[in-house]
Amino acid sequence: MIATYKVLGMTCSHCVAAVTSELMAVPGVSNVDVNLETGDVVVTATRDINRETVNSAIDEAGYELAE
Numbered sequence: 001m002i003a004t005y006k007v008l009g010m011t012c013s014h015c016v017a018a019v020t021s022e023l024m025a026v027p028g029v030s031n032v033d034v035n036l037e038t039g040d041v042v043v044t045a046t047r048d049i050n051r052e053t054v055n056s057a058i059d060e061a062g063y064e065l066a067e
């Protein structure tokens, strides 16, 4: 699956790295592409990843999923 999420609070490449590494740690996630300017995070995975899982990974990194 491939899904795009909007993440709030990312301001620099360090934020991007933190979000990327938390999401990459989710089993099944094969790629994470973050657009710092828009806050769009594209998650590619070999299985279905639900929003709750993405939300807790983002939260773990210290950021927030937009509505």
Ligand SMILES: [Cu+2]
Binding pocket: 010, 011, 012, 013, 014, 015, 016
């Ligand atoms: Cu930052």
